[in-house]
Amino acid sequence: MTERELFLSALEIEDPEARRTFLQSACAGDDGLLVSVEALLASHEGHREFMQVPAAEQLLDQLRGDAAMLHVFDNGSPDDGTCDSATSDANSVNAAGVRREPPHDEVPLGYLQPSTRPDSLGRLSHYEILEVLGTGAFGTVLKAFDDKLQRVVAIKVMAPELAVTSPARKRFLREAQASARIRHEHVVSVYAVEEKPLPYLVMEYIPGQTLQQRLDEVGPLDLSAVLDLGRQIAEGLAAAHAIGLIHRDIKPGNVLLDTGIRDRVKITDFGLARAADDASLTQSGIIAGTPMYMAPEQAQGQRLDQRADLFSFGSVLYQMVSGRPPFRASSTLAVMKRVAEGEPRPIREIIPETPQWLCEIIARLHAKDPNERFQTAREVADLLAACEAKLKSQGDMLDLLAAISPKPAIGANRRQWLAAAILLLPVLALILTESMGLTHVLRRGETEGAAGKPRIDSNYSKGAHRPPPAVAPFTPAQGKQQQKAWAAYLGVEVVTTNSLGMKLVLIPPGRFTMGSPDDEPGHKPEEGPRHEVEISQPFLLGSHEVTVGQFKTFVEATDFLTETEKLGGSLVWISAEARHRRVPEMNWRNPGYEKTDNHPVVCVTWNDAQAFCRWLGAREGRAYTLPSEAQWEYACRAGTDTAYFYGDGEDQLAAYVWYVANSKGLVRPVGEKRANAWGLHDMPGNVWEWNSDGYQADYYRISPRLDPTGGASGTRVMRGGSCRDTAPFGRSANRGFVPPDVSNDLIGFRIACAVKGRPTLRAIPAGP
Amino acid sequence: MSDVTRILSEIQAGDPSAADNLLPLVYDELRKLAAAKLAHEKPGQTLQATALVHEAFLRLVSEPQRERGEEAPHWDSRGHFFAAAGTAMRRILVENARRKRRIKHGGQWIRREFEDIPTGLPDVHEDLLALDAALERLKSVDSQATELVHLRYFAGLPLAKAAEIMGISPRTADRIWAFARAWLHREVAGTESLREEK
Structure with missing residues (x-):
C-alpha cells in the first residue's frame, strides 16, 4: 500500500486501537513507513487550521486590519468534518459572550441577508445578527436580536460544510427539535429550529461563563459550590431524561453559568454531539469530541442510555472537587482505555479535605457497570439537595447514607459497597464536621501535610521571608537577584552539582507570558495565543544539555540499550523518497559526526530520556524529569518578553546560539555560547531538547494558567531548535514535536528536578 | 477568439503544450487584478480568491466572447482555466513571499518585480516558501493531490467545485484533501531537523 492508501485506510478505522493494529500489520515491520503515516495522522488531527483558508483570502483579510483570519476554524475544520470538542468551543463563547478573536468579517456569513440596521451584520429570517460569539467545528454561534419577540437570542448555525451531508443535517435537526422540548430552568431553552438557508437553532442567550472557564480560573471549587452547581446540573439532566433525551456529551464546557447573585446552571447542546459524530464519522472516520468525560459504554461504542450521562456527570463532579478531569492520558486511545478500565486517582490524594461521602457519591456515578450507578439523575439531584441542606443546617450526614448507598438486592457487588459504606459511617460524620465552613480554594501544592498545613522543612532558613515570585518582564540583574533570594530562602545554592557532575540551576517560581505575538517575525500559529502562565514551584534545571559522557555513565552502569538501538537505528528523512528511513549504524554512540564526551547526547528517544531520568533519580533519591514545555520557555526567557532571550533582532544571535548561520x-x-540571565546555556540552538509534554497544536487555547503540563497526545514537544535550523527556530516561543520513539542526530535533552524540601506555595495572585 | 479562449480550445482538442501557454496569460491577469484589489480594498468589503479567479475568467474569456457574440465556454474549459489559475496564484503568492524575504533579509534589494503589488503585504499563516517546496515534492508522490491543492488553496475553490473540475466525487476530493494537507503539514512543520539528508 502507498502512504496515501495507508493514511486513508487508517482514517476509516475509528477505533484507535484497531487503527494502530491495522497500521502495524500493513506496514509489516517497515518502521520508517509506520512513522511517516503516523506523522501524517498527527498532522491531520493536530493541525486543522493548516491551509484551511485559501492563501489569497488570508492576505485580503489581513489587509482589512484583521490578523486573526485563521482562527475562524480554531477548533477543527468544518471541511474535513473532524470535530474535536465539536460543540464546547462554540458554547463557551456563547455563554461568556466573550470572543477571543475579533469580529465578524472573518467568519463566512454569506448566508445572511443585508440589513438596514447600522449595528447589524445582516439578517437571518427575522433575526438581526449583532455579533459573532464564536465558532467551532460544528458551526458558528451568533448573538442576535429577535425582531418579532424583541429579545436577544443566541443562534447556532451549522457549518455549511457539515450541512451538505444529509445524515448530519437530519441528525442536527432531529436532535435540535428534540432538545427544544426540554423546558427547564437548568437547561438552555431552544426557541426555534430552522432548516434554511442552513440548519440553525435559536436559543436563550446566556451571559456568563462555562464551568470549564470557571474551573480554569479558580481551580477546585469549595464544597458548597460543588453541591450547589452539582445539584443544578443533576436537575437539568433529570428534566431531559424525563422526556427520554440523552445528552451524550456532559462536560464542563457544556455547562453554562449564568452569573448573577448566585450562579445558575444552564446545560447546553443536548444530543448535538451525536450529530457532530455523524458528520465526522461519515467524512473522516474520526469520532468527535473529547473522550475524557465519556462513559465506558460510550468509549466502547456500545448502546447508551441515560445512565451514560450520569457517568459523565460523575467526571464533572470529580473535576469540580479536584480541579482536574478524572481520566487523563497522553492520547485519545489511552484516555478511552482509562475510562473503560481504569480507576481515577482517589480524590483525597489530591484534595485531602474532601469529605468521604462526596467521594463515595462520585465513585458510585463512576461505576463501570451502569447497573451499579445511581439509576436516575433525579435520585442524584435529590441526594445532593439533601447534602446541601444538611451542610447548611450543620446537621449530620448519617441519615443520608441510606440514600447514597445503593438499594439493596441485585448483585453481590452492591452489597459489598453497602457494607463498606456502613463501615465508613462514623468516619463520614467526623469528616463532615471537619469540613464545615470550608471555604478556601485549594490549590496544587497546598495539599501536602496533615490538615492542609504547609509542611515546614528544616532545610529552609528559619524565619526567612518568602521572596516574591519572579513576574516577567524583569531585567537580567533582577533575574539573578531573584535566584539568590530564593536560594537563600530555600537554603540551597543557586548552582548545585549533582552526582554526575552536572550543574543544576535554581529557577525561582514566577509568572510569564508564554507564546509569541502574531507579528513576531517567524511566528507560527501554534505559538498563539499568548497567554499568562504561572510556574508555582521553584525547580532546578540543567545548565547544559545532558552530555555524551554523562549518558555513557548511565549506559555503563545499567547496560541500557536505547530504544533507538532496539528499533534499529535513528531515523533520517530521505527527501528523495519523501519518507523516513532508519540508519542502523546511527545511535548515541555514533550520531554521524565527530563527537566528544562533552557534546550533547543525541539519537535518544523521549523514552530513552525518561529512562535516564529514572535511573539518575533512583541513584540520587530524588525525582528527575524532563522540563515541561512551560518550564522550558519560562527558564529560557528568564524574564524577557522579546523574540529571543537576549532581545529582539537576530544581530546578537550568533553570540548565544548555534544555528545554521554559524554552526556549519x-x-x-x-556551553560554548553565552548563557541567559539565569545561567542556562544552549537553550535554543545546538540540539533540540525533549520536553515532558504531549504536543497539541492548539494547546495554548485550553492550557491552564497554573503549571500546564501539555496536551493529550502521544507526540512529544521538543524545544530550542538545532544547529541546522534557521534563526526563527532560536526564538524562545518556537515549538517542535516528534513521536516519543523517534530519534535523530539533532534531538537531545536536559533534565529538571524539584528542589529538595521545597516549600508549599500559595498560587500567585493574578496580574493586573 | 481571445488568446485564452483559443488556448482553452486547444487544450480541449488534446494539445498538452497549450496549458503551458495558458499560464502566463492567467498569471498576468491575476497579478493585475490582485494588485488592484489589494491597493483599493476597503474595510468591510468581501473579496475572496475565488472571486478574483472568476473575475479573471470573465475578463479573459467570457467578456471577449460575449462581445463577439460567441457562446460562453463549456465548463470543461473552465476546468483548465481554474487549474491554470491555481498554478498562477501559487506563483504570485510564492513570488511575493520570496520578495518579502529578500527585502527582510537582504536590506536594499529593491529591483521590484512586482511594483504594482503594494509592499508590506501581510504574511500568510502557512510558510509559503516551504509550502511551495513541499508541493514540488508532493507532485512527484501524488500529482492529483497537488492539483487539488492548487484549486482549493490557491484558486480558493470550494472543495465540491474542485472535485467537479477534477472529475472526482466530493468524497474522494475530501479524502485527497485530507491527505494533501496532512502530507504538506508534515513536510512544512515542526520536524525540520528530522529531514537532514544522509
Whole structure:
C-alpha cells in the first residue's frame, strides 16, 4: 500500500486501537513507513487550521486590519468534518459572550441577508445578527436580536460544510427539535429550529461563563459550590431524561453559568454531539469530541442510555472537587482505555479535605457497570439537595447514607459497597464536621501535610521571608537577584552539582507570558495565543544539555540499550523518497559526526530520556524529569518578553546560539555560547531538547494558567531548535514535536528536578 | 477568439503544450487584478480568491466572447482555466513571499518585480516558501493531490467545485484533501531537523 492508501485506510478505522493494529500489520515491520503515516495522522488531527483558508483570502483579510483570519476554524475544520470538542468551543463563547478573536468579517456569513440596521451584520429570517460569539467545528454561534419577540437570542448555525451531508443535517435537526422540548430552568431553552438557508437553532442567550472557564480560573471549587452547581446540573439532566433525551456529551464546557447573585446552571447542546459524530464519522472516520468525560459504554461504542450521562456527570463532579478531569492520558486511545478500565486517582490524594461521602457519591456515578450507578439523575439531584441542606443546617450526614448507598438486592457487588459504606459511617460524620465552613480554594501544592498545613522543612532558613515570585518582564540583574533570594530562602545554592557532575540551576517560581505575538517575525500559529502562565514551584534545571559522557555513565552502569538501538537505528528523512528511513549504524554512540564526551547526547528517544531520568533519580533519591514545555520557555526567557532571550533582532544571535548561520551544520560541545540571565546555556540552538509534554497544536487555547503540563497526545514537544535550523527556530516561543520513539542526530535533552524540601506555595495572585 | 479562449480550445482538442501557454496569460491577469484589489480594498468589503479567479475568467474569456457574440465556454474549459489559475496564484503568492524575504533579509534589494503589488503585504499563516517546496515534492508522490491543492488553496475553490473540475466525487476530493494537507503539514512543520539528508 502507498502512504496515501495507508493514511486513508487508517482514517476509516475509528477505533484507535484497531487503527494502530491495522497500521502495524500493513506496514509489516517497515518502521520508517509506520512513522511517516503516523506523522501524517498527527498532522491531520493536530493541525486543522493548516491551509484551511485559501492563501489569497488570508492576505485580503489581513489587509482589512484583521490578523486573526485563521482562527475562524480554531477548533477543527468544518471541511474535513473532524470535530474535536465539536460543540464546547462554540458554547463557551456563547455563554461568556466573550470572543477571543475579533469580529465578524472573518467568519463566512454569506448566508445572511443585508440589513438596514447600522449595528447589524445582516439578517437571518427575522433575526438581526449583532455579533459573532464564536465558532467551532460544528458551526458558528451568533448573538442576535429577535425582531418579532424583541429579545436577544443566541443562534447556532451549522457549518455549511457539515450541512451538505444529509445524515448530519437530519441528525442536527432531529436532535435540535428534540432538545427544544426540554423546558427547564437548568437547561438552555431552544426557541426555534430552522432548516434554511442552513440548519440553525435559536436559543436563550446566556451571559456568563462555562464551568470549564470557571474551573480554569479558580481551580477546585469549595464544597458548597460543588453541591450547589452539582445539584443544578443533576436537575437539568433529570428534566431531559424525563422526556427520554440523552445528552451524550456532559462536560464542563457544556455547562453554562449564568452569573448573577448566585450562579445558575444552564446545560447546553443536548444530543448535538451525536450529530457532530455523524458528520465526522461519515467524512473522516474520526469520532468527535473529547473522550475524557465519556462513559465506558460510550468509549466502547456500545448502546447508551441515560445512565451514560450520569457517568459523565460523575467526571464533572470529580473535576469540580479536584480541579482536574478524572481520566487523563497522553492520547485519545489511552484516555478511552482509562475510562473503560481504569480507576481515577482517589480524590483525597489530591484534595485531602474532601469529605468521604462526596467521594463515595462520585465513585458510585463512576461505576463501570451502569447497573451499579445511581439509576436516575433525579435520585442524584435529590441526594445532593439533601447534602446541601444538611451542610447548611450543620446537621449530620448519617441519615443520608441510606440514600447514597445503593438499594439493596441485585448483585453481590452492591452489597459489598453497602457494607463498606456502613463501615465508613462514623468516619463520614467526623469528616463532615471537619469540613464545615470550608471555604478556601485549594490549590496544587497546598495539599501536602496533615490538615492542609504547609509542611515546614528544616532545610529552609528559619524565619526567612518568602521572596516574591519572579513576574516577567524583569531585567537580567533582577533575574539573578531573584535566584539568590530564593536560594537563600530555600537554603540551597543557586548552582548545585549533582552526582554526575552536572550543574543544576535554581529557577525561582514566577509568572510569564508564554507564546509569541502574531507579528513576531517567524511566528507560527501554534505559538498563539499568548497567554499568562504561572510556574508555582521553584525547580532546578540543567545548565547544559545532558552530555555524551554523562549518558555513557548511565549506559555503563545499567547496560541500557536505547530504544533507538532496539528499533534499529535513528531515523533520517530521505527527501528523495519523501519518507523516513532508519540508519542502523546511527545511535548515541555514533550520531554521524565527530563527537566528544562533552557534546550533547543525541539519537535518544523521549523514552530513552525518561529512562535516564529514572535511573539518575533512583541513584540520587530524588525525582528527575524532563522540563515541561512551560518550564522550558519560562527558564529560557528568564524574564524577557522579546523574540529571543537576549532581545529582539537576530544581530546578537550568533553570540548565544548555534544555528545554521554559524554552526556549519555541526553539533558543538555544550556551553560554548553565552548563557541567559539565569545561567542556562544552549537553550535554543545546538540540539533540540525533549520536553515532558504531549504536543497539541492548539494547546495554548485550553492550557491552564497554573503549571500546564501539555496536551493529550502521544507526540512529544521538543524545544530550542538545532544547529541546522534557521534563526526563527532560536526564538524562545518556537515549538517542535516528534513521536516519543523517534530519534535523530539533532534531538537531545536536559533534565529538571524539584528542589529538595521545597516549600508549599500559595498560587500567585493574578496580574493586573 | 481571445488568446485564452483559443488556448482553452486547444487544450480541449488534446494539445498538452497549450496549458503551458495558458499560464502566463492567467498569471498576468491575476497579478493585475490582485494588485488592484489589494491597493483599493476597503474595510468591510468581501473579496475572496475565488472571486478574483472568476473575475479573471470573465475578463479573459467570457467578456471577449460575449462581445463577439460567441457562446460562453463549456465548463470543461473552465476546468483548465481554474487549474491554470491555481498554478498562477501559487506563483504570485510564492513570488511575493520570496520578495518579502529578500527585502527582510537582504536590506536594499529593491529591483521590484512586482511594483504594482503594494509592499508590506501581510504574511500568510502557512510558510509559503516551504509550502511551495513541499508541493514540488508532493507532485512527484501524488500529482492529483497537488492539483487539488492548487484549486482549493490557491484558486480558493470550494472543495465540491474542485472535485467537479477534477472529475472526482466530493468524497474522494475530501479524502485527497485530507491527505494533501496532512502530507504538506508534515513536510512544512515542526520536524525540520528530522529531514537532514544522509
